[in-house]
Amino acid sequence: MAEHRLLTEHFGMEGIQTLAGYERAGGYQGLRRALRELTPDDLVAQVKASGLRGRGGAGFPTGTKWSFLPGDVHPRYLCVNADESEPGCFKDRALIEGDPHQLIEGTLIAAYAIQAPIAFIYIRGEYFDQRLLLERCVEEARAAGYIGRGILGSDFSCDVIVHGGAGAYICGEETALLDSLEGRRGQPRLKPPFPAVKGLYGQPTVVNNVETLSNLPHIVLRGGSWYASLGTEKSKGTRLFCCSGHIERPGTYEMLLGTPIRELLEEECGGVWKGRRLKAFQPGGGSMQVLLPEHLDLPLDMEAVAQAGSALGAGAMVFMDETTCMVNVSMRLVDFYHHESCGKCSPCREGTYFESDLMHRLERGVLAPEELTTLSDICDNMNGKCFCPLGDTATWFVMSAYAAFRDEFEAHCGAGRCPVREPRAAEAVA
Amino acid sequence: MSVLSAATRAEVERHRDRYPQARSAVLPSLWALQNQIGHVSPEGMREVSEILGLAPSEVEAVASFYAMYLDRPGGRHHVLVCVNVSCGLRGADDIVAHLERRLGCPSGGTSADGEFTWEHTVECLGACGGAPAMQVDHHFHENLTPERVDAVLEAVRAPSARAGGDRS
Numbered sequence: 001m002a003e004h005r006l007l008t009e010h011f012g013m014e015g016i017q018t019l020a021g022y023e024r025a026g027g028y029q030g031l032r033r034a035l036r037e038l039t040p041d042d043l044v045a046q047v048k049a050s051g052l053r054g055r056g057g058a059g060f061p062t063g064t065k066w067s068f069l070p071g072d073v074h075p076r077y078l079c080v081n082a083d084e085s086e087p088g089c090f091k092d093r094a095l096i097e098g099d100p101h102q103l104i105e106g107t108l109i110a111a112y113a114i115q116a117p118i119a120f121i122y123i124r125g126e127y128f129d130q131r132l133l134l135e136r137c138v139e140e141a142r143a144a145g146y147i148g149r150g151i152l153g154s155d156f157s158c159d160v161i162v163h164g165g166a167g168a169y170i171c172g173e174e175t176a177l178l179d180s181l182e183g184r185r186g187q188p189r190l191k192p193p194f195p196a197v198k199g200l201y202g203q204p205t206v207v208n209n210v211e212t213l214s215n216l217p218h219i220v221l222r223g224g225s226w227y228a229s230l231g232t233e234k235s236k237g238t239r240l241f242c243c244s245g246h247i248e249r250p251g252t253y254e255m256l257l258g259t260p261i262r263e264l265l266e267e268e269c270g271g272v273w274k275g276r277r278l279k280a281f282q283p284g285g286g287s288m289q290v291l292l293p294e295h296l297d298l299p300l301d302m303e304a305v306a307q308a309g310s311a312l313g314a315g316a317m318v319f320m321d322e323t324t325c326m327v328n329v330s331m332r333l334v335d336f337y338h339h340e341s342c343g344k345c346s347p348c349r350e351g352t353y354f355e356s357d358l359m360h361r362l363e364r365g366v367l368a369p370e371e372l373t374t375l376s377d378i379c380d381n382m383n384g385k386c387f388c389p390l391g392d393t394a395t396w397f398v399m400s401a402y403a404a405f406r407d408e409f410e411a412h413c414g415a416g417r418c419p420v421r422e423p424r425a426a427e428a429v430a
Numbered sequence: 431m432s433v434l435s436a437a438t439r440a441e442v443e444r445h446r447d448r449y450p451q452a453r454s455a456v457l458p459s460l461w462a463l464q465n466q467i468g469h470v471s472p473e474g475m476r477e478v479s480e481i482l483g484l485a486p487s488e489v490e491a492v493a494s495f496y497a498m499y500l501d502r503p504g505g506r507h508h509v510l511v512c513v514n515v516s517c518g519l520r521g522a523d524d525i526v527a528h529l530e531r532r533l534g535c536p537s538g539g540t541s542a543d544g545e546f547t548w549e550h551t552v553e554c555l556g557a558c559g560g561a562p563a564m565q566v567d568h569h570f571h572e573n574l575t576p577e578r579v580d581a582v583l584e585a586v587r588a589p590s591a592r593a594g595g596d597r598s
């Protein structure tokens with residue numbers, strides 16, 4: 001079985017980045033149908049029936065999230081999370097570039113479902129051309145009456161504002177996103193209250209990922225039960241998997257959930273590059289635990305991957321061949337979390353600092369063996385004890401790699417150099 | 431004399447009036463300032479804060495949190511190279527070493543001719559499918575080799591070819 005193209009069906013189609021091209025491909029019919037034939041409550045029911053779960057990482061059921069909004073409090077807001085900064089993740093960028101109006105249509109459908117007068121698309125600062133593209137598409141959609149007052153002759157009005165971030169991974173965390181959107185430093189808020197109750201400007205707010213929302217036109221047009229027939233028992237539909245690292249054909253591939261990971265690797269990605277063997281992979285982006293070749297037969301299913309001790313997370317698959325140094329990979333990830341820690345809570349702020357220091361010394365081969373215990377202790381004191389998941393996940397890859405490749409970590413201690421990487425590669429880093 | 435040009439001032443006012451609360455305009459306004467003068471200066475931030483009805487410290491505190499606001503003038507072009515895992519697995523360290531030689535300064539520095547400020551970052555740029563990757567003036571350049579880096583830098587240096595990224 002090959003790719004299953006639902007969200008990516010129109011990728012590469014002539015003119016798809018324009019309103020005319022999107023309409024030629026059947027675009028905005030989902031919004032039209034929703035406004036004409038469905039009440040907001042019907043829509044919430046359809047999305048619940050579809051089994052759609054959030055694609056931002058946590059996999060929370062989308063319809064259920066919408067139904068948490070208190071009935072009588074207005075205005076409510078919709079925030080589209082396009083902050084995509086998870087290491088290895090580039091699917092939201094692909095969806096924005098590949099079919100921007102699909103996202104805008106999904107956004108308007110969600111805004112109608114929750115009766116939000118404004119939807120904000122929060123896009124990371126690095127996606128500069130992508131932001132300009134979305135802004136242009138929003139203006140096109142506004143001129144055609146899909147955005148604004150009385151959309152398509154209905155009594156539903158909604159504005160869409162594209163808001164650029166400025167370089168902060170933490171702003172992908174939904175409450176930090178809200179603070180950032182309010183014009184503050186992007187630091188997470190204490191939950192509860194959850195955004196559904198008190199979100200943007202203290203009002204009920206839904207935060208949904210780009211890919212989650214891009215599904216909505218299809219669910220509206222073909223029905224929740226059709227969508228629920230795709231995928232596995234608890235992981236419905238398709239997902240875009242961002243495949244990178246040591247493979248022949250890196251890229252995003254849309255797969256039916258439930259497909260074995262091996263099929264994604266061997267058929268779509270062309271297998272491990274240079275005819276080499278797979279050493280390890282990360283199934284859900286930089287935050288998730290390492291998996292091994294023996295896990296390749298797992299299905300692309302949230303529960304199955306969780307049972308194996310990792311997570312599908314944001315759908316980023318990073319493959320590493322047999323020449324990879326797991327200490328080097330761990331060091332890069334730890335550096336990332338150190339750089340991105342927002343500084344609000346001490347276990348994360350201080351912990352990532354110490355982690356980074358230890359990993360750099362380990363990578364250079366100058367760490368004393370007993371300091372590996374210090375590394376474990378620090379991670380123990382972070383995991384589950386940080387204000388938000390950033391600090392927890394800063395320990396997951398490195399600890400899982402240490403458990404799975406203990407010999408490799410120990411061999412670095414006192415070696416004076418990296419004992420794994422080819423000397424030439426090691427020199428380039430030094 | 432004011433730092434903000436009439437056009438930038440108008441842009442900040444437009445952002446201020448667009449959002450339910452003026453404070454939400456801080457990030458877009460800082461972008462407007464940086465787009466005009468190349469970085470976010472204290473004087474510029476003071477003018478932004480006046481338009482938005484905030485204290486200067488409130489705007490400065492926000493600016494210093496976000497990695498993309500530059501607190502000092504740099505070269506005419508800005509080069510950002512990803513060294514996170516996906517790029518690292520496909521040779522980002524070689525690209526970093528090449529840039530350091532080519533531009534004659536370490537990460538964070540500016541080339542002697544004032545053309546390029548460059549830095550490597552662990553912040554994943556979202557170009558893992560085209561690793562190793564970099565951005566020049568916010569445009570993506572992917573599947574880099576040292577030769578491609580040279581070609582990109584040359585094209586950017588030439589005034590006629592200043593716009594647009596590519597990912598071939």
Ligand SMILES: Cc1cc2nc3c(=O)[nH]c(=O)nc-3n(C[C@H](O)[C@H](O)[C@H](O)COP(=O)(O)O)c2cc1C
Pocket residue numbers: 053054055056057058059060062065081082083084085086169170171172173174175207208209210212213388389390
């Ligand atoms: C540190 C951190 C970073 C996150 N980054 C993103 C992100 O870039 N994009 C995203 O959609 N969700 C991200 N999330 C998850 C969001 O908090 C939130 O769960 C999600 O946007 C909800 O949308 P969904 O229900 O449609 O998945 C992040 C969470 C954490 C803790």
